[in-house]
Amino acid sequence: MLPRTRREFLQTSVYAAATTAFVRGPSAWGEIAAASRPVKVWITSEEQRFSPAPDLTWSTSTNMNSESVQIDPHTWYQEILGFGGAFTDASCFLFSQLNPPDRKALFDELFGPEGLRFSMGRTCIGSSDYTTSIYSLDDSPEADPDLKRFSIEHDRAYILPCLRLAREVNPDIFLFSAPWSPPAWMKPNRSMLGGSMERKYFDSYARYFVRFLQSYAAEEVKINAVAVQNEVDTNQNSLMPACLWAQEDEARFVARHLGPALEDASLDTKIWILDHNYNLWGRALDELSDPSVNRYVDSVAWHAYSGTVDAMKRVHDAFPNKNQQWTEGGAVITSPDFQTDWSQWAATFAGVLKNWGCSIVGWNLALDEEGKPNVGPGQSGGIVTIHSKTQKITRCGQYWAFAHYSKVMQRGARVLATHGTLRDIEHVAVKNSDGSYVLVLINRGGLERLVPCSLETSGLQIKLPRNSVATLLW
Numbered sequence: 001m002l003p004r005t006r007r008e009f010l011q012t013s014v015y016a017a018a019t020t021a022f023v024r025g026p027s028a029w030g031e032i033a034a035a036s037r038p039v040k041v042w043i044t045s046e047e048q049r050f051s052p053a054p055d056l057t058w059s060t061s062t063n064m065n066s067e068s069v070q071i072d073p074h075t076w077y078q079e080i081l082g083f084g085g086a087f088t089d090a091s092c093f094l095f096s097q098l099n100p101p102d103r104k105a106l107f108d109e110l111f112g113p114e115g116l117r118f119s120m121g122r123t124c125i126g127s128s129d130y131t132t133s134i135y136s137l138d139d140s141p142e143a144d145p146d147l148k149r150f151s152i153e154h155d156r157a158y159i160l161p162c163l164r165l166a167r168e169v170n171p172d173i174f175l176f177s178a179p180w181s182p183p184a185w186m187k188p189n190r191s192m193l194g195g196s197m198e199r200k201y202f203d204s205y206a207r208y209f210v211r212f213l214q215s216y217a218a219e220e221v222k223i224n225a226v227a228v229q230n231e232v233d234t235n236q237n238s239l240m241p242a243c244l245w246a247q248e249d250e251a252r253f254v255a256r257h258l259g260p261a262l263e264d265a266s267l268d269t270k271i272w273i274l275d276h277n278y279n280l281w282g283r284a285l286d287e288l289s290d291p292s293v294n295r296y297v298d299s300v301a302w303h304a305y306s307g308t309v310d311a312m313k314r315v316h317d318a319f320p321n322k323n324q325q326w327t328e329g330g331a332v333i334t335s336p337d338f339q340t341d342w343s344q345w346a347a348t349f350a351g352v353l354k355n356w357g358c359s360i361v362g363w364n365l366a367l368d369e370e371g372k373p374n375v376g377p378g379q380s381g382g383i384v385t386i387h388s389k390t391q392k393i394t395r396c397g398q399y400w401a402f403a404h405y406s407k408v409m410q411r412g413a414r415v416l417a418t419h420g421t422l423r424d425i426e427h428v429a430v431k432n433s434d435g436s437y438v439l440v441l442i443n444r445g446g447l448e449r450l451v452p453c454s455l456e457t458s459g460l461q462i463k464l465p466r467n468s469v470a471t472l473l474w
Contacts, residue, residue, distance in 0.1 A: 034073070034437060035458035037474040042404065044342050045468035049395075050403040056472070061459025068420050068452035068459070069427045071439060075417040076431065078323075081358040082174055083406035084120030085110075085365035085383045086328070087162055090130035090373040094366045094386045096158035104165070106384070106393060110365065111169040116399075116406045119170060120361050122327060123163065123223070125179035125212055127192070128230065129240035129376025130364050134192055136183040137212060143185045145204040152215045163221045172411070174359075176225035176327070178275055178301075180241035182208070187243065194238025197245060202253050206261035213262075213269055225270035227301050227327070228253060232276050233283075240376030247283050250274075251293045259296030270298035275327055278307025281314050288319045299323040299358070309351040316356040326352045330363030331398045333371040333381030338396050345401035346442045346469040350428040353415050360405065362398055404471040408438050425451055425464070439472040 039056040085091075095103055109115040126136040133154075140149045152160075167173050181192040182205055189195035197205070213223055232245040245253075254271060262269055273293075274284050284300045287293050300315050300322060312324040329348065331338055349360050367374075367382035374380075383402070385394045413430040416437075420427070424445030430438050443449050443464035452461050453472075464470055 034435075034474065035455050039460065039472050039474040041462070041473075042408075042471045043465070043468060044400045044404065044470075045465040046340070047465070049400055050407070050471075053470075056460050056462060058455060058458035058460050058474075060457060061454055066419075066421050068454050069422065069425070069439070069441065070419040071429045071437070071453070071455045072417040072419065073431065073437075073455065076414040077417070078356050078358050078415055080353070080409055080411060080413045080415070080430065081323075081325070082119035082411050083116075083360050083402055083409075084118040084122070084173075085362040086122040086124075087159065087166070088124055088128050088130040088364050089132055089159060090367060091365040091382065092159045092162040093132050093373060094368060094382075095162050098386070098391060102391065107165050107169050110384075111166050111173065116402055117170070118402075118406055119172060119411055120174045120176070120359055121163070121166060121365075122361050123159070123175060123177040124230075125177050125209070125226070126181065126183075127241050127375075128180045129236070129242075129378055130367065130374050130380070131241075132373045134241055134375060136179075136181065136192060138183040138185075138208060140183065140185055143201075144183070145201065147204060147207060147211060150208065150211050150215075152212070152219070156219070160216070160219050160221055164219075167221070174224045175222065176227065176270075176272065176325075177212070177223050178227035178230040178327075179243075180230045181243045189238075191238070192241045194235035194240075194242050195244070196235070197243055197249065199249065199252070202257045206253070206257035209258060210261050210265045210267065213267055214265070223269060225272055225298065226258075227272040227275040228258065230275050230328075231303065232274060233280055234276075236376065240378075247286060251287045251290055254287075254296050255290065255292035262296075271296050272299040272301040272325060272327075273297055275301040275303070277303050277305050278309060278311035281307070281311035284315050285318055288315070288322060294319070294322075297322060299325045301325045301327040302357075303328045304348065305329075309348075309355050312352070312355040312357055323358050324356045325359045325361075326357045327359070327361050328363050329398075330378075330380035331396055332379050333367070333369075333385075334379050338381055339394070340467070341397035342400040342404075342469055343442050343444045343467045345398045346404055346440065347426040347444055349401060349405055350426045350440060350442060353428050353430075354418075360402075362402065401469060404440050404469045408432075408471055408473050410434065413438070422449075422451065425449060437472075437474055441470045441472070443468045 035058040041053040138150045186201040187195040236242040364382045368388045410432045412433040416429040426442040
């Protein structure tokens with residue numbers, strides 16, 4: 001069953017690192033007792049949103065052909081770190097506009113044991129494009145290599161209070177951070193919009209990261225991991241805070257500056273590289289091939305805007321001791337199916353988990369009905385929409401896709417092998433640390449489907465409406 005109490009919620013939220021390779025499990029993983037438990041079902045479709053359906057039961061079956069979804073309880077892969085969204089300046093500003101009871105209720109819905117149970121959050125080091133203003137943590141009209149003007153004062157107004165509230169609701173939340181741009185004085189164009197980084201400031205920039213981490217810790221907000229740069233390979237046509245990082249420069253910065261600086265400061269913060277699209281998998285391989293870089297890197301962070309998800313598997317197969325994290329994917333608010341594309345997002349998430357992804361973190365936790373505040377060219381919507389005039393909260397298709405994963409898959413759950421090729425049907429399964437199993441089934445097609453499923457010698461069938469997601473828990 002789902003943990004109902006705060007204590008049970010916290011007990012299932014202990015962080016565990018991802019496994020380095022798939023493992024053939026002992027027979028206990030597929031114990032017969034598992035198939036004797038009732039199967040709880042939740043469905044999202046055009047008529048319902050993560051609504052409970054009648055329980056199912058496993059029965060003796062020999063149906064193991066390719067027209068069924070087959071769960072292999074003896075082969076498992078990586079452990080799940082968590083699910084979540086981004087605490088951008090824009091999102092936190094909108095949260096701050098809610099009255100305190102409504103804000104607490106929304107955070108309970110997003111992070112609490114009765115809600116989505118989000119256990120991860122992304123923060124920005126300085127401003128991103130989704131912000132009320134463009135700023136860094138060391139704004140100075142001239143170069144400031146000694147960081148005399150460093151300050152997190154901007155973040156004290158509403159970003160840090162939101163992060164503290166999220167940790168109050170879920171004390172085990174894992175936070176990771178990335179800059180969209182270094183301070184303008186570190187760049188040849190002397191602007192946070194576009195441009196690149198000057199190597200002569202690498203040492204100052206490493207100390208900038210350390211100051212950020214220490215300053216946040218002093219505000220009771222621990223940051224567990226940092227990426228060198230959000231989207232290393234684009235300057236967004238200089239229309240928003242951004243910075244180009246050559247492959248050689250990211251590698252040099254990690255090996256010679258950031259890694260040693262974190263060590264010298266006795267910080268256990270993990271370093272993630274790339275934080276960009278699947279099509280840059282070759283760059284990740286090259287960077288990890290350098291031992292001086294490899295020793296400091298915990299994970300490769302991925303976005304889904306270009307390339308294919310199997311890039312994550314390529315990098316894992318070459319470096320199985322490095323984790324794969326999915327750190328950004330945002331729905332387009334102007335899309336006609338923004339509020340109903342749950343099957344598309346659920347299929348995306350299944351692909352991430354089946355290609356060694358340890359985490360799935362969406363883009364802005366909240367934006368308004370126009371996808372604002374936003375100073376850049378993006379058209380993303382929030383996981384929730386906070387309407388500017390009424391403060392009414394609505395939920396998009398990505399929100400409902402997350403529900404089918406984050407509400408039932410615990411931190412430390414192991415992804416299991418599933419097989420079967422069924423037209424328009426996607427699937428992924430995990431075994432939770434409490435011994436329960438989860439199977440997510442997605443029907444992306446336009447017709448209702450009857451889907452047979454098998455677990456060793458047991459089977460069941462479930463009817464999936466068109467454009468639907470179903471979660472089975474037993």
